[in-house]
Amino acid sequence: MNHFSNKNTTNILPCVMGGVVVGAVTAIGLAHVWSPSACKKKKPPVGPCDSSGLWDDSQGFSHPPDTPLGFTMRDKGFNTFLEKWLPGDYEPPHSHPGDDATIMIEGEMEIQFYTKLADGKLMKDGPLVTLVAGQTGFIKGGCIHDAKYKTKCKLVYVHNKTFDFKDER
Incomplete structure (x- = not known):
């Protein structure tokens, strides 16, 4: 036409x-x-950064001599790990005594939080949280959670007290 x-x-x-x-x-x-x-x-981090004990100035940040003014560090009273996980790896419901940060370098993981009932059973507390490369999750000390690694993962894990893994099952 x-x-x-x-x-x-x-x-x-x-x-x-x-x-x-x-x-x-x-x-x-x-x-x-x-x-x-x-x-x-990017989704927001798990828990607010400013309420994490990882950044509490009273826990001993120092300024190494002969370094730029902005370089402050904490070199006592915490643990830092470089972790590698494979697809399908799983951490059962557990807690840690201090606050922690999981900085995702590579991969995807899921975290589920739980509440322990009076009879000792665990009840899911909130939605499943997914962290991917580039995100950071902050978890308060004593919070029961699990971790499922969906893909090959590399992460930096920082804990503001001497590390402990308390199995909560």
Whole structure:
């Protein structure tokens, strides 16, 4: 069909409008896919960083001599581990005496929190939390949780007291 014939000019407007609509929908869709907010799909950390005992100044941060002013470190009263896990690895429900941070370097893991009932049984407490590379999870001391490693994982684990693993099953 020739929309530009002298006989039928009524078909031009629908074709132009159709092109405008398709173009607008495409532009909106691409803007959504490539928008800055679409690139920042990181979930918030587990628990607020500022309430974690890991950053408590009263627990002994120091400034090593001959280093830039912003370089402060904590070198006593905590443990740091580099951990490697394989897909399917699992830590049963457990707790630790101090606050911890899990910094995901590679992979994906899931954490489920629990509450211990009066009869000693565990009840799930809140939704399953997924951490992926680039995220950090903060967990308060004494919180019962498990950990399931969905993919090969590398992580940095920091604990603000001498590390202990209390099996809560």
